[in-house]
Amino acid sequence: MADPSSYRPRPGQIPDSPGVYKFRDEHRRVIYVGKAKNLRQRLANYFQDLAGLHPRTRTMVTTAASVEWTVVSTEVEALQLEYSWIKEFDPRFNVKYRDDKSYPYLAVTLNEEFPRVQVMRGAKKKGVRYFGPYGHAWAIRETVDLMLRVFPVRTCSAGVFKNAARTGRPCLLGYIGKCSAPCVGRVTPEEHRELADDFCDFMAGRTGTYIRRLEKDMMAAAEEMEYERAARLRDDVEALKRAMEKSAVVLADATDADLIAVAEDELEAAVQIFHVRGGRVRGQRGWVTDKVENVDTSGLVEHALQQLYGEESGDAVPKEVLVPALPEDPDAVSQWLADRRGSQVSLRIPQRGDKKDLMVTVQRNAQQALGLHKTKRASDLTTRSRALEEIAEALGLDTAPLRIECFDISHLQGDDVVASMVVFEDGLARKGEYRRFQIKGFEGQDDVRSMHEVISRRFRRYLQEKERTGEWEETPAATGPVPAGPAVSGPVPAPDAVPGDGSAPADGESREDDGRPKRFAYPPQLLVVDGGQPQVAAAKRALDELGIDDIAVCGLAKRLEEVWLPDDDDPVVLPRSSEGLYLLQRVRDEAHRFAITYQRAKRAKRIRSSPLDAVAGLGDTRKQALIKHFGSVKKLRQATIDEICEVPGIGRRTAESVAVALAAAAPAAPAVNTATGEIMEEDDGGSTT
Secondary structure, eight states: OOOGGGTOOOGGGSOSSOEEEEEEOTTOOEEEEEEESSHHHHHHHHTSOGGGSOHHHHHHHHHOOEEEEEEOSSHHHHHHHHHHHHHHHOOTTSOOOEESSOOOEEEEOTTSSSOBEEEEOSSOOTTOEEEOOOSOHHHHHHHHHHHTTTSOOBOSOHHHHHHHHHHTOOOHHHHTTSSOOGGGTSSOHHHHHHHHHHHHHHHTTOOHHHHHHHHHHHHHHHHTTOHHHHHHHHHHHHHHHHHHHTSOBOOTTOOOEEEEEEEEOSSEEEEEEEEEETTEEEEEEEEEEEOOSOOOHHHHHHHHHHHHHTTOOGGGSOSEEEOSSOOSSHHHHHHHHHHHHTSOOEEEOOOSHHHHHHHHHHHHHHHHHHHHHHHHHHHOHHHHHHHHHHHHHHHTOSSOOSEEEEEEEEEETTEEEEEEEEEEETTEEOGGGOEEEEOOSOSSOOHHHHHHHHHHHHHHHHHHHHHHHTSSOOOSSTTSSOOOOTTSOSOOOOOOBOOOSOOOOOTTOOBOTTSOBOSSOOOOSEEEEESSHHHHHHHHHHHHHTTOOSSEEEEEETTTTEEEOTTOSSOBOOOTTOHHHHHHHHHHHHHHHHHHHHHHHHHHHHHTOOGGGGSTTOOHHHHHHHHHHHSSHHHHHHSOHHHHHTSTTOOHHHHHHHHHHHHHTOOSSOEEOTTTOOEEOBOTTSOBO
16 A cells, blocks of 8 residues: 555646646556646645545555646646546546446448448447437337338348349338338439438437428328328328327427436446437436545536547537536536537526426436346345355454344434334345334433344344243353343333334244244344444443343444444444445445334324324224314314214214313413414314414
């Protein structure tokens, strides 16, 4: 590991002008490329105290052995040079997008004497006009089949074309009118190229001109009583309209724009791009990348723009590019895009209207793409095995932790404090064994104490199950009867054994006598808590108090993704590319998701609560009948028992219970708005405004 101070240039050597810089390792390989408005200020950020650097940046500067730079005139030149160097050197610490699949394009080979329409994948070729990308190749073929009625362009391969020219007989498409048959001279090269140009114009979004022209010709043919020609033109119009219908109209103003959305977490990011031409979605593509450098959303957007348009020019760069966040220097990026297009390009964040709504759709696709990528990565057996082995090695475990349980605490400013327990077996989530807890031992916000209570309750139930089934016998040793932990006074409440996301047991799972799966009968090999040293210490203390010493404990701190072990002052830092770290993060994030979902539901239920909820046996139907009859809870509270009995379905005993509940819930004094002096009345649903 190199010391950055050993190759740090003197501040006076570094110019304060725009430029691009390269970090090289000891073998002179370029490992990072960056650009800056002011090289002196930017490079100074890399040579500060290592403790103050982001872990990814710290890894990069300690891997490097030298730094060099090139001065340019403008920020636009710096952007172009940075893209060129990243493409040339492929630096290991730069974000590099890779397609999450190979997307097919509709291509027109304008570089040939007789242009051909075909499906193409891979790198783009010079002189070929591309449309898309499309989600599936069959979607391209369906569109082309409809359009060949109107634009009978060649679609055959070079071998078929030469064979037809040699024999003087066209292929089947030439006989049925879906090819103009240039191979046998039915049209001249100029006429065929004109057809290809019209085909490209239609695909580029200029659809109205051709449909209006065909409709005009159809009407003229009908007036001249050329009914067969009019019917053929009518079918051509319908074919073009069906081809247009395959691309959904999303923007009514015939906008040409690309919409870019980013979904990211600590380690990876997914980018989705919708290509809108003529107000219709003409193509969609997506990328995923590892965040190997310390980069925010703005940086990810800038990298995406470079990769998307770095090799494009002309109409391939749209008039408008909509992004979720502007790059660090939006003016320079806009100018770079304008240079590639040859005219002005608008780079902005949509604020309202249809474009903002469409951006929400693109963002949703990015989130789904990131989730699908993670699911595919997690489902690979070899990858999961390697992840478990890496965790065992990093934490010093004897065997791989085949069952991992993770706990997280969630609350909103100290209210509705809840906890979650998620279970992963063999690296896969076991949602039927998820559990959630309400914190009952105390009031208020104390994550450490909450973690101690939840761990105590979960493993107290585990010991009770062992004792009930005869797997554990009471002995005077430390692993004997379950002691009462000093941090939890009185009897510990049983966990809320509420399964999450479906509780159907897996085949072969151990069950209770009535056939239900055992809820807390299985211990994990690894217990993970969401947090750092305090939470880990609380979890370990809870296990010690219960006499359990065969379960490993660790915590994952979210800020720097460090793994904390009990009684260790320094964290375990797993490599950012480690499959073990990736698995721990997935477990932690799932526990957080499950906890916050429960907390939000609990809070929503509390907000919707009514004094009538305290009446035993009073269902929603009769609650609604009472409110409908009296108009509000306030008027119901003022009613007599006899008046309440007049409501259909309400007997005298129920009426007495309602009166008692409302009297107990009556406010001591009316609430007053201190700003206006207004007395806050109760609404019809029973909650105060």
